[in-house]
Amino acid sequence: MDNLVKQFKHVNYLWDENKVEEIGDDQVALFLYRSNILGADLRITNYGGGNTSCKTIEKDPLTGDNVEVMWVKGSGGDIGTLTRAGIAGLYTDRLRDLKNVYGGLEDEDRMVGLFNHCIYDLNSKAPSIDTPLHGLLPFAHIDHLHPDALIAVAAAEDSEKVTKEIWGDTMGWVPWQRPGFDLGLQLEKCLADNPGIRGIVLGSHGLFTWGDTSYECYINSLEVIEMASKYIENKIAEKGSVFGGQKIESLPQAERLEKAAQLMPLLRGLCSSENRMIGHFSDTDVVLEYINSNDLERLAPMGTSCPDHFLRTKIQPLVLTLDKDEDLSDSEAVLKKLEPAFEAYRQEYANYYNTCKKDNSPAMRDANPVIIIYPGVGMFSFAKNKQTTRVASEFYINAINVMRGAEAISSYTSLPRQEAFDIEYWLLEEAKLQRMPKEQPLSRKVAFVTGAGGGIGKAIADKLAAEGANVVLTDINEESLEEAQATYKRDIATTAICDVTNTDSIASAYKKACLEFGGIDIVVHSAGLAISKALEDTTDKDWDILQNILVKGQFNLAKLSTTIMRKQNLGGDFISIASKNGLVAGPNNVAYGTAKASQQHMARLLAAELAKDKIRVNTVNPDGVIVGSKIWEGAWAEGRAKANGITVEELPAFYAKRNLLNEIITPVDIANGVFALVGVLDKSTGNIINVDGGMANAFVR
Incomplete structure (x- = not known):
């Protein structure tokens, strides 16, 4: 195995014999394993790109006869994460019989519907448009991949000649054609005309390779990709530079990130003119080499070649004319420079649509750019959620690699x-979009939660994420943040150390939110502590720490987040987690109760001031959140128990009995209150929601 690993420089050899031994002779399981390890290498294929298949002999449930069944990635799947639930199982003979009813290129859409008449496995995922490309070829195992190196060959001006130069007579070549049944016929013909070939290059599209076993197919794919990669590497070495050399130098990384964080909310607002978007930023070496090059001006407008690329990135990016040293501190001045560029992009996209549309074309989609390039700084992407925008960025990086390779070979087309x-x-693509599940209430929004390392803050972050938001978890405890983030899937959450008593720390956490997701829509100030002491025992230190965390922290969180929200021009929500104690006078509570009352009134003042910006400010008042709340750990619980003449162990039951509903209040209940304000009551501001089981003396009115 070590020799095989060393054999491949440009792809990862990931085949593990120990795992294969565990799988055994299950050919479908081996096909899924092969798919997953191919999808694990972004140089081979990106998320959702390409498809794989295998053919097995199964018993026909009606006749008992042995029949050949093809198992292939279903529509909308991803080979890197493919499972049995994501594949389709079809009778191979029936699929091939569709040749008898195929009516030519105008019949492509009807053919997709006929795939369902070939289904063997009733639990199949919907077959994809590429199904006949696998079914009309005779091989037991087939990979259809989109490796950067192969698409570079496929997108080169003299692609067929280059294919011959690299692989001789061992590879076929088929010119560009939209995926569908006819392309499957073209692959079948190519194989018939060139018996013995190991694969086929699809012009401007990708690669087909195969083998008699899953392993042979895997190795064949790696070897073909490796050969193309070495060829391109040598061509680049001969040229000495790519993309015509560098036109400008990048800013140092710290300056790039600072500018990106400043610009992100403005770009997000402009990209969200039709639908709110989530952002992503990349300044990798590959990106910088391209965006700083002399050839950027020529190549960027050409657009991407592979369908998998432009379906996710739009046909071309928006290249900003801002200078890398531009002062971005004056948001209004920068916006005046950006708005004409965005309007021109939207108009150009509308012209593209109107020029190319047909009588039955779907309505024009969002005309805003997905990919935005800032020479000297980096590349931004915007889409409906973090995964989609990250994948769009990855696909455009694939397109950069394709352009790089094609330009080294000859010239990019x-x-x-x-x-x-x-x-x-x-x-058919429109039908796929229409089948997408309805978006969640907080989809496309970014929530920033303080004190999210545990307790009420973590419960709030969990609820907002469950309702579709991206969440920025902040806390002063790094270990707690790491544990909290580990509970989320990729692309849902990020973390930032945030000391709410320190303005610079808040600004740094907001910067992280802008770089990760593009901006901020919801801020929840949940960080806090409680001190329960009699007046004579309350020290200046007690007073100051409560004021700094609860009151000053809220002030600075609101002040800095308002700047970001105004840049976005999308409105927003600020939620203060206060307390029943801000409304009700009680013993041994002067410092804490005063701070909570300050939070409540500040929220009302902010609601009045920020309404013109469509920024809503509301308050949630918990009470008696003992189980699962960090605030009840240690001295506070002891103080409240002492004030009420009971033991700490008796507190949960005591607090439950004293509210009207006789309910124990949990962090989840507080999180539901926050969601009500940001996800349901979208025309409420300046309000207080009490989540306390009903405390008559805390009724607001």
Whole structure:
């Protein structure tokens, strides 16, 4: 195995014989394993790109006869995470019989519906448009991949010649054609005309390779990709530079990140003119080499070549004309420079749509850019959620690698605009979009939660994430943050150390939110502590720490977040987690109760001031949140127990009995209160929601 690992420089050899031994002779399981390890290498194929298959002999449930069944990645899946639930199982003979009823290129859409008549496995995922490309080839195991190196070959001006130069007579070549049944016929013909080939290059598209076993197929794919990669590497070495050399130098990384964080909310606001978007930023070496190059001006407008690329990135990016040394502190001045560029991009996209549309084309989609390039700084992407925008960024990086390789080989070619449009606005693609599940209430929003390392703050973050938001977990305890983030799937949450008593710390945490997600929509100030002492025992230190964390912290959180929200021009929500104690006078509570009352009134003042910006400010008042709340650990619980003449162990039952509903209040209950304000009551501001089981003396009115 070590020799095989060393054999491959440009792809990862990940085949593990120990895992294969565990799988045994289950050919479908081996096909899934092969798919997963291929999808684990972004140089081979990106998220959602490509498809794989295998063919097995199964018993027909009606006749008992042995029949060949093809198992293939279903529509909308991802080979890197593919499971049995994501594949389709079809009778191979029936699929091939569709040749008898195929009516030509105008019949492509109808053919997709006929795939369902070939289903063997009733639990199949919907078959994808690429199903016949696998079914019309005779091989037991097939990989259809989109490796950067192969697409570079496929997108080179003299692609067929280059294919011959690299692989001789061992590889076939088929010119660009939209995926569908006819492309499957073209692959079948290519194999018939070139028996013995090991694979086929699809012009401007990708690669087909195969093998008699899953392992042979895997090795064949790696070897073909490795050969193309070495060829390109040598061509680049001969040229000495790529993309015409560097036109400008990048800013140092710290300056790049600072500018990106400043610019992100402005870009997010502009990209959200039709639908709110989530952002992503990349300044990798690959990105910087391209965006700082002499050839950027020529290559960027050409657009991407592979359908998998432009379906996620739009046909071309927006290149900003801002100088890398531009002062971005004056948001209004920067916005005046950006707005014409965005308007021009939208108009150009509308022209593309109107020029290429057909009578039955779906309505024009959001005309805003997905990819935005800032030479000297980096690349931004914007889409409906973090995963989609991150994947769009990764796909454009794939496109950069393709352009890099194609330019080294000869020159890069992109798809004609009409061909690109026909895929982007394909009725089948539109049908796939219409089948997408309804978005969650907080989808496309970014929530920033203080004190989220545990207790009430973590429960709030969990609830907002469960309702579709991206969450920025902040706390002063790094270990707690790491544990909290580990409970989320990728692309949902990020963390930032945030001491709410320190303005610079708040600013740094907000900067992280902007870089990770593009900005902020919801701020929840949940960080806090409680001190329960009689007046004579309350020290200046007690007073100051409560004022600094609860009151001053809220002030600075609101002040700095308002700047970001105003840049976005999308409105927003600020939620203060106060307390029943801000409304009710009680013993041994002068410092804490005063601070909580200050939070409540500050929220009302902010609601009055920020309404013109559509920023809503509301308060949630918990009471008696003992179980699962960090605030009840230690001295506070002891103080409240002493004040009420009971033991600490008796506190939960005591607090439950004293509210009207006789309910124990948990952090989840407080989180539900926050969600009500940000996800349901979208026309409420300056309000207080009591989550206390009903405390008559805390009724607001």
